[in-house]
Amino acid sequence: MTWKTPDLTGRTYAVTGGNAGIGYFISEQLTAAGAGVVILARNADRARAAADAIRNQTGKAVAATLPLDLADLDSVATAAAELSKRDRLDGLIHNAGITAGKQRQTTRQGLELVVGTNHLGHFALAAQTMPILAATPGSRVVLVSSLTTKLAKFDPEDLQSERSYTQQKAYAQSKHAVLLFAFELDRRLRASGVDVRAIAAHPGLGLNPFSPARPGINRPPKFRLPLPIQGKDRAARPAIRAATDPDALGGQYYGPKLGIFGRPVVVSPPQNSGNPELAARLWTQSEQLTDVTFEFPTSER
Numbered sequence: 001m002t003w004k005t006p007d008l009t010g011r012t013y014a015v016t017g018g019n020a021g022i023g024y025f026i027s028e029q030l031t032a033a034g035a036g037v038v039i040l041a042r043n044a045d046r047a048r049a050a051a052d053a054i055r056n057q058t059g060k061a062v063a064a065t066l067p068l069d070l071a072d073l074d075s076v077a078t079a080a081a082e083l084s085k086r087d088r089l090d091g092l093i094h095n096a097g098i099t100a101g102k103q104r105q106t107t108r109q110g111l112e113l114v115v116g117t118n119h120l121g122h123f124a125l126a127a128q129t130m131p132i133l134a135a136t137p138g139s140r141v142v143l144v145s146s147l148t149t150k151l152a153k154f155d156p157e158d159l160q161s162e163r164s165y166t167q168q169k170a171y172a173q174s175k176h177a178v179l180l181f182a183f184e185l186d187r188r189l190r191a192s193g194v195d196v197r198a199i200a201a202h203p204g205l206g207l208n209p210f211s212p213a214r215p216g217i218n219r220p221p222k223f224r225l226p227l228p229i230q231g232k233d234r235a236a237r238p239a240i241r242a243a244t245d246p247d248a249l250g251g252q253y254y255g256p257k258l259g260i261f262g263r264p265v266v267v268s269p270p271q272n273s274g275n276p277e278l279a280a281r282l283w284t285q286s287e288q289l290t291d292v293t294f295e296f297p298t299s300e301r
Contacts, residue, residue: 002263005244009034012063012088013243016040016070016122017096019050022203024217025236026095027062028054033244036063038086040079040096049216057214070096070121071107073290080128088136091243092129094122094143094178100170104161111289112160118174123181124292133196134297140197142242143182146175147202147260149270156278159285177282179269184279186251192296197250199242200269204256206235230261238264
C-alpha cells in the first residue's frame, strides 16, 4: 500500500537546511500538505529563494525563514529561541548536513566541523527547543542519517577525528553519531514520559539530475537516462513519513524500501546504533562539548 502524506493543516514543522537539496523538497511537500514550515538556513537569500519557489509550486507560503548556522552554537541558540516563540512545533527535522573536506576544519567553537555541524549543532538545537516540542502533543524530532553508516565503522575513541582524519571517516562519524543520538533520545523521552517521538530516517540516494526542476533552486538536465534512481523529491519521503505518519513510533528508522530508492518504510539500522552504553557515552560527551543540557519538561502548557 502506497503511503501518502496526511493533511497537515494547523501543524508547524521546522526544517534545517530546508532551502536546498532534499531539505527543499521536504519543505515543499510539507507546505503542500498544509503545514506551516519554518526554513532554517545559513544563507538568507537562498532561504528566500526557496520560499518563493515553494509559493510558486504549491500556491502556499512558508511560515517563516530563520537564520541558522549549525557550525556556530551561538547561532543555534538564537534559532532555538526564535522557534520557541511560536505557538507550537509539531516537528523538528534535522536535515541539514555537510560533507567532509580534504583537511580537518573546526567550527566557531573549535569542534571538528563535520561532526560539529551534522551532530553537535543538531544536538544543541533539539535540547534548546525541547520545551516547545514538549508543549506540542505528539511532536517529533526527526534525525536524518545516511547509508554511509553501513559502509564505515564508528570510532567512539575519536569522535572529532583528532587522532586520524579522512573525509570518509569524518562524515561516517557524524552520521553514526546522529543515529546513536536518535535512539538514545527516544529512550530518554520514553523514560521521562514526554509526548515527543524521536525517529530516524535516511534518504537513500537522491540525485539532482532525477529531481523535478525548481527555478532558483536546481537545474536538472533536459534529458534523463531511464535508470531506477530517485530524485531528491523522492529522497525526501522517509523524513516526511517519520515526521507525519500517525503510526510512526519513536525509535524507528525510515528509509527507501530498496535501500537507495523506493517507497519509505521502516528499515534496520546498523547494529551499533542500538548500543545503549555507547549512546549514553556519546550523549554525555555531546553535552560537554556543546555546554548544552537536555531537560524534559511535561507536555502540558
